[in-house]
Structures are given as structure tokens and as C-alpha cells.
Amino acid sequence: MKKYRILIAKPGLDGHDRGAKVVAHALRDAGFEVIYTGLRQTPEQIVKTAIQEDVDLIGLSILSGAHLQLSKKVIDLMKKEGIGHVPVFVGGIIPPDDVPKLLEIGVCRVFGPGTPLSKIVQEVKEVLEGVTSANGS
Amino acid sequence: MDHKNIARLITLLENTPEKAKEILTSLPRRTAPVIGFTGSPGVGKSTLIDQVIAKLRSSGKTVAVVAVDPSSPFSQGAFLGDRVRMKKHFLDDGVFIRSMASRGALGGLNESIYDVVELLESVGFDYVLVETVGVGQAEVEVRYVADVVVLVLSPGFGDEMQLLKAGIMEIADIYVVNKADLVGSDSLYDQLVSFLTFAGRDVSSVVKTSALNAHGIEELVNKITALWEKLVETGKLRELRRQRMKHHAENLARRTLQKYLSLADLEDPYEGVEAALRSMCERLKDGQGGGT
Amino acid sequence: MYDKEQLKRIEEAFQQWQAQLENDLKKFPERKEKFLSSSGYEFKRCYTPLDVAEMDYLRDLNMPGEYPYTRGVQRTMYRGRLWTMRQYAGFGTAEETNRRFKYLLQQGQTGLSVAFDLPTQIGYDSDHPLAEGEVGRVGVAVDSLRDIEILFDGIPLKDVSTSMTINSTAVILLSMYAVTAQKQGAKLEELRGTIQNDILKEYIARGTYIFPPEPSMKIVTDIFEFCAKHMPKWNTISISGYHIREAGANAVQELAFTFGDAIAYVEAAIKAGLDPNVFGRQLSFFFAAHNNFLEEIAKFRAARRIWAKIMKERFNVSNPEALRLRFHTQTAGSTLTAQQPLNNIVRVAIQALAAVLGGTQSLHTNSYDEALGLPTEQSVQVALRTQQIIAYESGVADIVDPLAGSFAIEALTNQIEEKVWEYLEKIDSLGGMVRAIELGYVQKEIHKSAYEQQLAIEKGEQIVVGVNAFQVSEEKPIENILKVDPTLEEKQKEALRRLKRERDNKAVANALKELKQAAQEGRNIVPYVFEAVKCYATLGEISDVLREVYGEYTESTAI
Numbered sequence: 001m002k003k004y005r006i007l008i009a010k011p012g013l014d015g016h017d018r019g020a021k022v023v024a025h026a027l028r029d030a031g032f033e034v035i036y037t038g039l040r041q042t043p044e045q046i047v048k049t050a051i052q053e054d055v056d057l058i059g060l061s062i063l064s065g066a067h068l069q070l071s072k073k074v075i076d077l078m079k080k081e082g083i084g085h086v087p088v089f090v091g092g093i094i095p096p097d098d099v100p101k102l103l104e105i106g107v108c109r110v111f112g113p114g115t116p117l118s119k120i121v122q123e124v125k126e127v128l129e130g131v132t133s134a135n136g137s
Numbered sequence: 138m139d140h141k142n143i144a145r146l147i148t149l150l151e152n153t154p155e156k157a158k159e160i161l162t163s164l165p166r167r168t169a170p171v172i173g174f175t176g177s178p179g180v181g182k183s184t185l186i187d188q189v190i191a192k193l194r195s196s197g198k199t200v201a202v203v204a205v206d207p208s209s210p211f212s213q214g215a216f217l218g219d220r221v222r223m224k225k226h227f228l229d230d231g232v233f234i235r236s237m238a239s240r241g242a243l244g245g246l247n248e249s250i251y252d253v254v255e256l257l258e259s260v261g262f263d264y265v266l267v268e269t270v271g272v273g274q275a276e277v278e279v280r281y282v283a284d285v286v287v288l289v290l291s292p293g294f295g296d297e298m299q300l301l302k303a304g305i306m307e308i309a310d311i312y313v314v315n316k317a318d319l320v321g322s323d324s325l326y327d328q329l330v331s332f333l334t335f336a337g338r339d340v341s342s343v344v345k346t347s348a349l350n351a352h353g354i355e356e357l358v359n360k361i362t363a364l365w366e367k368l369v370e371t372g373k374l375r376e377l378r379r380q381r382m383k384h385h386a387e388n389l390a391r392r393t394l395q396k397y398l399s400l401a402d403l404e405d406p407y408e409g410v411e412a413a414l415r416s417m418c419e420r421l422k423d424g425q426g427g428g429t
Numbered sequence: 430m431y432d433k434e435q436l437k438r439i440e441e442a443f444q445q446w447q448a449q450l451e452n453d454l455k456k457f458p459e460r461k462e463k464f465l466s467s468s469g470y471e472f473k474r475c476y477t478p479l480d481v482a483e484m485d486y487l488r489d490l491n492m493p494g495e496y497p498y499t500r501g502v503q504r505t506m507y508r509g510r511l512w513t514m515r516q517y518a519g520f521g522t523a524e525e526t527n528r529r530f531k532y533l534l535q536q537g538q539t540g541l542s543v544a545f546d547l548p549t550q551i552g553y554d555s556d557h558p559l560a561e562g563e564v565g566r567v568g569v570a571v572d573s574l575r576d577i578e579i580l581f582d583g584i585p586l587k588d589v590s591t592s593m594t595i596n597s598t599a600v601i602l603l604s605m606y607a608v609t610a611q612k613q614g615a616k617l618e619e620l621r622g623t624i625q626n627d628i629l630k631e632y633i634a635r636g637t638y639i640f641p642p643e644p645s646m647k648i649v650t651d652i653f654e655f656c657a658k659h660m661p662k663w664n665t666i667s668i669s670g671y672h673i674r675e676a677g678a679n680a681v682q683e684l685a686f687t688f689g690d691a692i693a694y695v696e697a698a699i700k701a702g703l704d705p706n707v708f709g710r711q712l713s714f715f716f717a718a719h720n721n722f723l724e725e726i727a728k729f730r731a732a733r734r735i736w737a738k739i740m741k742e743r744f745n746v747s748n749p750e751a752l753r754l755r756f757h758t759q760t761a762g763s764t765l766t767a768q769q770p771l772n773n774i775v776r777v778a779i780q781a782l783a784a785v786l787g788g789t790q791s792l793h794t795n796s797y798d799e800a801l802g803l804p805t806e807q808s809v810q811v812a813l814r815t816q817q818i819i820a821y822e823s824g825v826a827d828i829v830d831p832l833a834g835s836f837a838i839e840a841l842t843n844q845i846e847e848k849v850w851e852y853l854e855k856i857d858s859l860g861g862m863v864r865a866i867e868l869g870y871v872q873k874e875i876h877k878s879a880y881e882q883q884l885a886i887e888k889g890e891q892i893v894v895g896v897n898a899f900q901v902s903e904e905k906p907i908e909n910i911l912k913v914d915p916t917l918e919e920k921q922k923e924a925l926r927r928l929k930r931e932r933d934n935k936a937v938a939n940a941l942k943e944l945k946q947a948a949q950e951g952r953n954i955v956p957y958v959f960e961a962v963k964c965y966a967t968l969g970e971i972s973d974v975l976r977e978v979y980g981e982y983t984e985s986t987a988i
Binding site for chain 1: 551563567634637675676768879884906910913988
């Protein structure tokens with residue numbers, strides 16, 4: 001039975017995990033298997049975890065303003081390690097100006113403050129099902 | 138085999154168990170120590186395992202870890218957070234960590250745990266560690282999966298009596314009194330020793346550890362290794378592996394029959410089972426896949 | 430406060446009123462079935478003398494400045510001196526932050542509050558690999574004494590009171606501040622200010638911990654001991670509920686977990702041989718000012734009474750200075766929205782008013798663009814003006830504890846206090862706060878509350894104006910969001926390289942060696958950190974020495 005596995009990661013030094021945990025909880029209640037990395041993950045640690053856990057989607061939670069740098073590092077590393085096809089979502093404090101920049105880097109969806117959990121869950125499902133049908137599997 | 142491929146194979150084993158036989162038979166048969174760690178949430182299992190990994194790595198051994206957590210009975214989803222405590226090993230290529238949800242398996246572990254453990258042995262890890270939550274009667278599955286079971290206890294949980302009743306205490310080979318620096322650990326240690334004495338078991342199987350400052354870890358690892366080697370020497374390991382295979386087969390049989398059971402109209406359970414067996418046989422006759 | 434006869438008559442009138450009410454409700458039901466406080470307590474429709482009948486004015490309230498201090502910790506409160514207007518500020522380099530400090534002082538703020546970047550808070554220099562992308566982002570980057578000298582250039586430290594939001598590395602920043610002050614000609618005993626220094630809440634809600642709990646508590650008590658002797662006017666700790674609240678706790682949990690932490694600190698200090706009558710004077714607190722106006726005011730009053738009782742009854746403290754809960758407040762950042770940001774000015778004003786009516790000693794008001802970035806000069810000016818308008822135009826600062834005696838306020842104060850004691854009992858039964866944190870109990874309670882709040886918003890039970898009600902189809906973007914100069918990281922690294930060339934590296938190595946030994950032998954490390962700081966050892970170098978001795982902490986995840 002296929003179950004989607006989602007990685008929720010806190011890259012960088014930001015220590016606020018309320019949002020990450022609330023999203024992880026909502027995804028769990030929506031039937032996903034959520035692997036939570038805890039705080040202070042380097043891009044290398046995140047990508048290693050994504051590989052070992054063979055995840056279907058990665059969610060990065062960043063509130064410290066370092067989102068452009070950190071997202072780029074993670075995505076570049078993912079490509080290098082051969083998992084560049086895994087969709088990446090970013091959530092946190094993201095100024096509207098930076099949203100197109102994130103999408104350009106390769107981030108799939110960006111969720112700013114005030115985004116309802118139901119929207120996040122819905123978009124996760126859409127993207128995962130889109131990927132599945134694209135793969136024909 | 139590189140981690141990416143191992144990871145993908147595990148996913149296949151989990152999601153398409155019918156392919157398990159094919160996958161596993163294409164790999165060399167290998168036996169490695171499979172060590173189970175169990176105990177109530179909060180006793181410090183993950184931190185302990187983190188230290189055990191460090192010790193094994195320092196002697197050049199490669200380690201695979203499977204950390205199993207329960208799936209939500211309502212949503213079938215799961216929150217898997219055990220890796221957090223093993224952070225410092227993420228970038229070590231000699232360590233492979235995989236989180237698994239129980240997916241409703243009766244024994245508290247994931248149904249494909251046997252296949253996954255076999256896979257990890259086959260690809261060459263020196264040690265395979267399985268971490269699971271052990272609180273009730275249902276969670277004794279780890280006894281069949283692992284060669285050596287380590288039960289982790291910690292003072293202040295007050296659940297020692299429950300564990301005794303639940304039978305968890307009996308399945309363990311090594312008992313760890315963790316957080317040995319805390320108040321109450323001496324009393325816990327004494328209770329354990331008296332329980333083991335009463336049960337005619339070897340009291341040297343109790344180890345005091347304080348995972349936070351790495352006390353007792355070397356002793357623990359030595360005991361685990363010594364126990365496993367003894368199992369090999371005495372031939373007991375072969376017997377344990379037979380038991381494991383038997384239990385795995387029984388699980389597979391139950392799962393297979395369950396498939397046919399759910400299709401039948403169940404008014405009388407005895408008739409239901411007979412009907413399921415009949416339809417399974419028919420399918421076999423028609424040549425439609427034995428096994429699963 | 431009312432005699433038996435009066436109460437009986439009021440009771441009868443109330444019953445009649447209730448009966449009439451049932452008729453009204455059939456025709457016009459109320460807006461909601463239940464009106465709940467943040468902690469799930471159901472507000473009564475209307476409070477009367479019956480709800481406060483058991484109260485004793487002198488026992489439960491007393492005059493302002495008198496035990497149990499429910500009505501305030503000073504007799505004259507804001508009539509004597511207004512609360513300190515202290516805006517949390519810091520970003521980029523020390524030069525940029527120094528400019529912002531001067532701007533704020535010029536605009537009328539009366540105390541400084543320093544925000545440090547994450548590498549500084551977590552003991553990494555700006556050139557550490559983990560610092561990449563984080564230098565100067567959420568606060569000012571400080572690598573050595575030199576940065577602090579620049580930070581306070583032109584600001585006489587003997588004349589200002591400075592609060593520093595710094596925890597794991599508090600001992601380092603305190604030393605840097607004190608040494609800078611001394612270089613300016615000030616004496617340690619004159620210095621006024623605060624270091625947050627509250628490591629327990631880092632494990633619970635904020636995440637900038639370095640070492641495990643035991644050695645971290647030792648550093649905290651080392652600071653208590655040092656300051657009791659040498660810096661008597663300095664607040665050695667700001668035991669914080671703000672972050673716990675922001676992580677999702679409700680008002681009761683905010684107080685309960687803060688006091689749980691406080692009890693742990695006091696116990697640790699007593700165990701280290703310190704006298705609570707002495708160090709107790711230098712403890713301070715930090716709370717949030719959240720949305721529910723009445724509940725928040727009641728919360729602050731309950732806090733004072735609870736703390737006074739804890740110190741007196743649990744720790745036998747007799748010095749009134751050590752019984753008084755003094756606190757800083759920040760309006761709740763998590764209530765501010767990215768949607769229709771100007772609405773945030775109103776939210777902040779209401780929250781600030783609650784803090785003032787609650788008797789805060791010091792206040793930070795958030796800026797309206799908080800959900801998008803750090804405050805700009807314009808937005809922080811409005812935030813400061815909010816405080817000034819409350820202080821000078823609204824009149825609430827002219828009467829001490831004006832809401833005392835309100836049936837609702839007193840009933841709420843009592844209710845909150847009752848629930849806090851329940852939590853404290855539970856924490857005691859788990860073996861104390863440190864144990865409760867290890868077990869993940871505190872974190873799970875907070876997460877439960879956070880998740881429930883989010884669900885309430887999604888179901889529409891909790892309205893957030895502009896987000897799930899009264900939205901606009903097209904948001905007007907804010908023109909000016911503060912951007913941190915991306916080249917500053919390189920500038921900071923260059924300055925570090927220069928510093929390491931120019932300083933006496935032998936002296937640094939020696940000072941670090943002495944520090945390591947002192948830490949290993951369990952001596953008070955503060956004087957050794959002073960010496961290391963004086964020869965320009967970097968924050969990272971000092972932290973690494975302590976990491977070697979104390980080890981590093983890994984969190985427990987639990988939801």
C-alpha cells in the first residue's frame with residue numbers, strides 16, 4: 001500500500017518550530033508519514049535524510065530570513081545527489097518579493113504567514129498526485 | 138550498495154511486498170547481528186542508540202538503524218521523529234537510518250520489517266539495530282525480529298510493574314537502566330536484579346547507563362557483542378533465525394488469507410475462513426499467484 | 430467585601446435576572462454558544478459581587494507596592510515614573526544598529542534593547558559554516574568586544590539601561606558590555622540593564638541552546654553570584670513567558686511554565702549556596718501582551734500575586750525587594766498579520782494598553798510590518814508613538830491599577846491563579862521543570878495548544894480580521910520592507926580576519942586555557958570570560974571552549 005512520505009526540515013539556525021510541528025501534525029492527520037528532522041539542519045543533513053528516507057516531498061520551514069540562500073543550497077545539493085525531482089515546499093516568513101525568486105530556484109510552492117493548514121494539505125496532495133501520474137506509477 | 142538504492146529498495150519492500158521475494162533472492166544471503174531496542178517513550182532509547190552507534194563506528198563497524206513508530210489508528214498517518222537524536226551520524230556513510238511507521242501491524246512493528254532487516258543484512262551492514270516502542274503485550278514482535286533484545290528502562294516511569302505484567306520484561310536479553318544519574322535508578326536496578334533472580338535469569342544482563350555522558354555504553358556494546366557471539370557459537374542463533382522465519386511465514390500466511398477473508402461475506406467466522414480458503418485454493422488452481 | 434445580608438439580596442436579584450434572561454435568549458440567542466478565554470475557561474456573561482465574595486482586600490489585593498503586589502510593585506507606579514519604552518532592535522553590523530539605537534533614543538525611547546543574530550546567540554562567529562546566510566539577519570552580528578564597542582559608540586552606558594536578548598552566550602555578552610562600560614569610565618556597580626539568560630525556555634520554545642541543562646544552569650547561577658557581588662543594579666535574568674506564549678501556549682500555560690522555570694532557577698541558585706533574599710532582587714520576568722484584553726490584564730495581576738507567594742511560602746524569602754515581580758512586556762508578534770498590515774497598528778495599541786493596565790515595568794511594541802520583516806524607521810516610529818500616546822494622552826497612567834475591584838477583572842485574576850497552581854503541582858509531581866522538559870511534557874502541552882488554536886482559526890471559531898474574515902481580494906503591498914545588506918557577511922568576516930591579526934594571540938590562547946580549566950574545575954567562570962573578552966577572544970572561540978567542557982544538547986521532538 002503506497003503511503004506518501006514527507007520530510008519536514010528546519011534548515012539553518014532558526015529555533016522556532018511551532019509552524020513546522022503544526023504542519024507536521026496536520027499532514028499526519030491527513031494520512032501522511034511525516035519525518036521530522038528537528039532543528040539546526042544543514043543542507044547536507046537534510047539531503048542525506050531525504051535520500052535515506054526516500055521521501056516524496058520536502059518541506060522547509062524558515063523564519064530567520066535566510067530562505068533564499070538555504071533553499072538554493074538544498075535544491076542544488078538535491079540535484080547533485082540525484083533527487084532533484086523531489087518537490088520542495090518552503091514555509092515561514094517570506095517577503096512577497098522573494099516568492100518569485102524562490103520559484104525560480106526550483107521551489108515548488110511557497111506558504112507565507114496566515115496560510116491555512118487545509119490549503120497546505122491540499123497543495124501537498126495535488127503535487128504528489130501530479131508527480132505520481134507524471135511517473136505513470 | 139549506495140544509500141539511495143538501499144532506500145528505494147526499502148520503499149519497494151514496504152509498498153509492494155509481493156516483490157519482496159524477487160528483491161531478496163537477487164541479493165547475497167548474509168547474517169549480521171540484529172539488535173532490538175525497546176522501552177517506553179521517554180526512557181532515552183534514541184539517545185542511547187546514538188551512543189551505541191558512535192561506539193560501533195569507533196571500532197570501524199557499519200550500522201543500519203530502523204526506527205519504528207506507531208501509525209495513527211485514525212488517519213493512518215504517522216509522525217516519525219526518532220532520527221533527531223542521531224543527528225551527528227547523518228553525514229557518516231557508514232550509518233544508514235530509516236524511519237518506519239507501523240502501518241497498523243499487529244505486533245507494533247511494520248509488517249515488512251522482516252524483509253527490511255534481511256535486506257540490510259544482505260547489503261553488508263555489520264550491525265542492524267531496530268528501535269521500537271515497547272509498552273504493552275502487542276509490542277513483543279521485536280523478539281522475533283531481533284537476535285538480541287535490549288530493554289531500556291529509566292527511573293521515574295513507574296511502569297516497571299506494568300512491563301512485568303505485559304511480558305516485555307521476559308523477552309529481553311539485556312536490561313538497561315538508563316539515566317543512571319537520576320534519583321530512583323538504584324531502586325530500579327535493585328528491583329530488576331530481584332526480578333531476574335526470582336526468574337532464574339542471569340543478573341549480569343543488567344547494565345547501568347547514562348546516555349547523556351556516555352557512561353556504561355562500552356559495557357553495553359560489549360555485552361551485546363558477547364551475547365551474539367555466544368548465540369553463534371552454541372548454534373542458538375540458527376534456532377532463533379528459524380523462529381524468525383517461522384514467525385515471518387505465519388505473518389505472511391495470515392496476511393494472505395486476510396486478503397481473501399475481506400472479500401467474503403462474514404456472518405459466521407468459521408464459514409468465513411473456510412470460504413476464504415476455498416477461494417484461495419481456486420485461485421491457486423487457476424495459477425494466479427501463490428504466496429501473496 | 431460585602432456582608433452576608435447584601436450578598437443574599439444580590440443573589441436573589443441575580444436569580445431573577447437569570448430567569449428573565451432565559452426568555453431573552455429564546456428570542457435573541459447570543460453570538461456564540463460559549464465565550465472562551467485562551468485557556469478554555471468559559472467567561473461568564475456578567476460578573477457580580479457574588480463572584481468575588483470570598484475575597485479579602487488586604488489578603489488578596491492590598492495596596493500597590495504591598496504584598497502580595499496584585500495591584501503593582503510600586504506605590505506610585507506610573508505617576509512616579511512611566512514604564513520604560515524599550516524597543517527591541519538590532520540587525521546587520523554594529524554600526525547600523527548603533528545608528529538605529531541613536532534614532533530610537535532621539536525619538537524618545539527610554540531604554541535600549543539589543544537583538545543579536547542567530548550565530549551570536551548560538552555561539553558561532555560570522556565565519557562559521559553554520560553562520561552562512563544568517564549573519565546580521567535577525568539581529569546584530571557580534572564576534573568580539575570590538576563589535577560591542579562599536580555598538581555602543583557615543584552612548585554612555587552609565588546613563589542608559591540596556592536589555593540584551595541573549596541566553597546561551599549571555600555570560601559572554603554581559604562581559605563584553607561590562608568591559609565596554611568600564612572602558613567608557615563607568616563603574617560596574619552603576620550599570621543598569623538586563624540579560625535574558627533564560628536557558629530553560631530555549632529548550633522549550635526558542636531553540637538557541639548550546640549546552641545541556643545541567644551545565645547551562647551552572648552558568649546561570651555563576652552569573653547570579655557574580656552580579657550579586659559586582660553589579661547589584663543589573664537584572665541577571667529575564668525569566669520569559671513571551672516565547673512560550675508565541676510557541677502556542679495559552680495565558681495560563683504562559684505563567685505556569687514561566688514560574689516552573691523560575692522555581693528551577695531559584696532552587697539551583699539556593700543549591701549553589703546563594704541567598705534568595707539577595708539574588709531574588711535581581712530576577713526579572715518577560716511576558717507577552719496578547720489579544721484578549723481583559724484576560725491579559727488579569728494575567729499580569731495574577732502573575733504578581735503568584736510570584737510573591739512562591740517566593741514567600743516556598744522559599745521563605747522575607748526581603749520585599751525579592752518578592753516583587755518586575756516584568757518587561759512585548760506585544761504578541763504571532764498575532765500580527767501579513768494581510769492588511771496597517772491593522773497591526775490597532776492590534777499593538779490594544780495589546781500595549783493591556784500591558785500598561787497590567788502594570789508592566791517596561792514595554793516593547795511591535796511594528797506593523799512585523800509579519801514581513803524587521804522594522805523600518807517609519808514603522809518603528811509608529812510603534813514607539815503608540816506607547817507615547819498611551820502614556821501622555823490616554824490618562825491611564827495617572828491612576829494606579831485603575832481596574833482593581835472590577836468584578837470581572839478580579840474574578841479572572843483569581844481563576845488564572847488557580848489554574849497556574851494546578852500546573853505547578855503537576856510539574857512538581859514530574860520531578861521539577863528540568864525533568865518535565867526532558868520528558869517532553871511542556872513541549873507537548875504547548876504544541877497541543879498551538880494545534881488547537883490553528884484548528885479554531887481554520888474552522889472560523891476564532892476570527893483573525895483580514896485573514897479568515899474581512900479579507901480583501903487584492904493586498905496593497907508595503908513599499909518599504911527592511912532588507913539586510915547581503916554584503917555585510919563578507920564585511921564581518923573580513924573584520925574578523927583583521928581582528929585576529931591585530932590582537933595578542935598569545936594572551937587569547939592563555940585566557941582560553943584558564944577559562945577551560947575553571948570550567949572543568951567547576952569554578953565561577955564569569956571572571957575568566959571577562960579576561961578572555963578583554964583580549965579580544967571571539968565569541969565563537971569562547972563558546973567552543975565551553976562546548977568542549979560541557980558538551981552539546983540535542984532536543985527531543987514530540988507532538
